[in-house]
Amino acid sequence: GGEEELVARPPVVTVMGHVDHGKTKLLDALRKTNVVAGEAGGITQKIGAYQVSTEVDDQERKITFIDTPGHEAFTAMRARGAKSTDIAVLVVAADDGVMPQTIEALNIARAAEVPVVVAVNKIDKPGADPSKVRGQLTEYGLVPEEYGGDTMFVNVSAITRDGLDDLLEAIVLTADAALDLRANDSMDSQGISIEGHLETGRGPIATVLVQRGTLRVGDSIVAGPAHGRVRAMINDAGESVKEAPPSMPVQVLGLTAVPGAGDSFLVVSDDRTARQIADRRSARLRAAAQAAGAR
Numbered sequence: 001g002g003e004e005e006l007v008a009r010p011p012v013v014t015v016m017g018h019v020d021h022g023k024t025k026l027l028d029a030l031r032k033t034n035v036v037a038g039e040a041g042g043i044t045q046k047i048g049a050y051q052v053s054t055e056v057d058d059q060e061r062k063i064t065f066i067d068t069p070g071h072e073a074f075t076a077m078r079a080r081g082a083k084s085t086d087i088a089v090l091v092v093a094a095d096d097g098v099m100p101q102t103i104e105a106l107n108i109a110r111a112a113e114v115p116v117v118v119a120v121n122k123i124d125k126p127g128a129d130p131s132k133v134r135g136q137l138t139e140y141g142l143v144p145e146e147y148g149g150d151t152m153f154v155n156v157s158a159i160t161r162d163g164l165d166d167l168l169e170a171i172v173l174t175a176d177a178a179l180d181l182r183a184n185d186s187m188d189s190q191g192i193s194i195e196g197h198l199e200t201g202r203g204p205i206a207t208v209l210v211q212r213g214t215l216r217v218g219d220s221i222v223a224g225p226a227h228g229r230v231r232a233m234i235n236d237a238g239e240s241v242k243e244a245p246p247s248m249p250v251q252v253l254g255l256t257a258v259p260g261a262g263d264s265f266l267v268v269s270d271d272r273t274a275r276q277i278a279d280r281r282s283a284r285l286r287a288a289a290q291a292a293g294a295r
């Protein structure tokens with residue numbers, strides 16, 4: 001075979017941290033949206049994925065963010081979010097300090113062997129103590145650069161927008177220093193499904209993250225036990241798109257069923273192949289479920 005043609009791709013960054021420390025609000029501030037306002041009880045219950053553009057050294061750089069829920073009930077979802085990630089951003093509210101899900105998130109990032117950038121959030125609040133957060137995390141082995149360690153800590157406020165550019169720069173610097181982020185964009189696309197749901201009138205909808213190749217409308221795909229022909233794709237701004245290159249999150253319409261979060265997807269040559277692979281996967285899942293039920 002010939003040499004693989006590799007092109008630069010944006011880093012995929014998973015945002016993790018204790019419940020209500022401001023993960024979604026921070027992403028809203030970066031994207032100038034208001035996802036938090038639409039969340040029931042202000043609690044994130046599913047993984048979201050968004051792309052942000054920033055300028056570093058006069059170059060436009062994209063960053064893909066995966067938002068995860070901080071509530072303790074969503075441990076599995078945090079782990080799934082970390083599965084496809086290049087960098088973890090650990091959000092810690094400067095008034096609350098380090099909390100149980102802060103440490104759980106840190107452990108997940110370590111297990112995934114991804115570099116961590118700490119966003120010390122809510123520095124606008126009266127009780128904010130950013131140096132206390134640095135001291136607490138140092139005890140867990142996450143030592144700030146200014147203390148001689150190798151972790152970048154950035155003070156931010158999702159409300160006043162302080163430090164947002166510094167945070168984006170820290171992410172880009174971490175990506176450039178520690179990672180080789182390239183992917184083949186011309187092969188048949190592969191990636192991971194990060195969220196799926198059923199929508200009245202539109203059928204199964206899956207948010208997928210393209211990891212290799214370029215996903216296109218019209219492609220035959222298998223996603224977990226689901227299959228189908230990509231009928232339409234919608235980007236994180238709600239716009240219809242025809243193509244999704246590596247590191248781009250996109251909603252896919254046209255699947256026969258809702259894939260699970262963490263299921264892989266791949267493009268295959270035709271619908272028949274897609275159906276065969278999906279049928280085999282479903283049969284395996286049914287057999288596994290029956291075996292589990294028999295125990």
Ligand code: GTP
Pocket residue numbers: 017018019020021022023024025026036042043044045068069070071121122123124125156157158159160
């Ligand atoms: P979960 O997804 O439920 O874990 O929460 P989260 O970490 O996404 O927190 P969220 O963005 O929902 O913010 C929680 C609350 O903190 C909201 O009321 C936000 O408005 C508030 N908040 C977030 N960031 C800041 C900040 O920088 N300053 C202040 N003062 N409030 C903030």
Ligand code: NA
Pocket residue numbers: 019020021042043044
């Ligand atoms: Na919240």
Ligand code: MG
Pocket residue numbers: 023024025043044067068069070
């Ligand atoms: Mg949230």
